[in-house]
Amino acid sequence: xxxxxxxxxxxxxxxxxxxxxxxxxxxxxxxxxxxxxxxxxxxxxxxxxxxxxxxxxxxxxxxxxxxxxxxxxxxxxxxxxxxxxxxxxxxxxxxxxxxxxxxxxxxxxxxxxxxxxx
Numbered sequence: 001x002x003x004x005x006x007x008x009x010x011x012x013x014x015x016x017x018x019x020x021x022x023x024x025x026x027x028x029x030x031x032x033x034x035x036x037x038x039x040x041x042x043x044x045x046x047x048x049x050x051x052x053x054x055x056x057x058x059x060x061x062x063x064x065x066x067x068x069x070x071x072x073x074x075x076x077x078x079x080x081x082x083x084x085x086x087x088x089x090x091x092x093x094x095x096x097x098x099x100x101x102x103x104x105x106x107x108x109x110x111x112x113x114x115x116x117x118x
Contacts, residue, residue: 003114007067011075014058019082021051023090074113077106 028044039045062072081103087093 007062024048
């Protein structure tokens with residue numbers, strides 16, 4: 001079985017949406033005062049939840065179209081790369097040489113997980 005390109009595209013978009021959700025959670029956590037109401041009525045935390053619901057919808061769509069878990073899930077690992085670059089741009093968090101090496105290993109792993117030798 002070959003994973004359709006549309007399924008891979010859905011998961012790629014899900015990885016971007018997942019990274020956005022992480023940033024909404026981080027910024028929303030800074031605004032929460034600690035009480036339950038401050039969490040439930042926090043627009044950024046709610047936005048993060050909406051992002052993750054979107055991620056689930058995209059995953060379901062990708063699998064319904066014939067996507068293989070062993071191909072699609074490694075693509076979703078690119079969320080970590082998007083989050084690292086987002087943290088660098090938004091929060092000035094450094095990206096070290098070791099981080100770049102880890103990103104390279106993630107990309108290599110995504111390639112190897114999706115590769116089906118003939």
